[in-house]
Amino acid sequence: MTTNLTSENTKEVIRTIVAEIAETTEFQDTDPFNETLNIDSMMVIEIVVRIEKAFKISIPESYIPRFTDLNESVLVVQEIASGEK
Template sequence: MTPEEQRLEELREMVAEVLEVEPEELTDTGDFVEDYEADSLRAIEILARIDKAYKVQIPQAELPELRNLKAVHAALLRHADRRG
């Protein structure tokens, strides 16, 4: 498993916990709102956990774009590159 794949799986577990689903149920492209009934507070919680775990701040202005795991992972990589 590559470091990027490892990070995606860590992220899957983190997001699944916030959304109160099993990691296996959380697909890369499943819509947080439509498929997992997430609300804005859960989205903010996901950002807070990413900040704490990875020391990467994703602006809340990007929340509307972060609708699935793939988008969150891409944002994490993008903002991690900026800090380093």
């Protein structure tokens, strides 16, 4: 998958990944993954791996705790992708 890193496109790709793992599409951009979607640490790792594949980036382990909601996840991905170009 070739993915253009516009803010909206990035958000939609990540939203799709999170929705597949959480098995729901009923969440807001700021809903905490762990509280609202019952996403545990192993599921966050799965989200990160799928994001890495979708955007062809490598996410350092130190960034993983920042994957707390959709908006923050988009910011992290854009930050990493812009640094790798």
